Amino acid sequence: MKRWLVDTNVVLRFLLADDKELYLKAKEYFNQARKGEIELILIPQVVFEVEYVLKGVYGIKAKARSQILRSLVLSIELRVFEREVLLSSVNLAEKRNIDLVDAYLVETARKEKIGVLSFDKKLGRVLKERV
DSSP states (O other): OEEEEHHHHHHHHHHOOHHHHHHHHHHHHHHHHTSSSSEEOOOOHHHHHHHHHHHHTTTHHHHHHHHHHHHHHTTEEETTTTHHHHHHHHHHHHHHTTHHHHHHHHHHHHTTTOOOOOOOHHHHOOOOHOO
């Protein structure tokens, strides 16, 4: 079986269906993965980039972004690296209104029982509560 790392633009075309031709191609990849014909692998960096584009380019509000990202991370068609940490990060980012990358730092630090060095005061308050 072929294995593929999925790039941000494939994920975005599938989620947004804003380019019919590319949406149909992306949809076919996801269908092939659902059937077990190929394996699609999603890494955290792509999730961060998807969140950035949804926010910055498309102006999608935090709650809607969180719903989209949760469905992406929980997708059965994808093998997601660090699925549990990403899911808890999406939830924390929404709950505390912090950047997804910052939430990921908090959740990774909690999981690994390590600290986070940051000058970000908002992140510092969340770290004191979570770690």
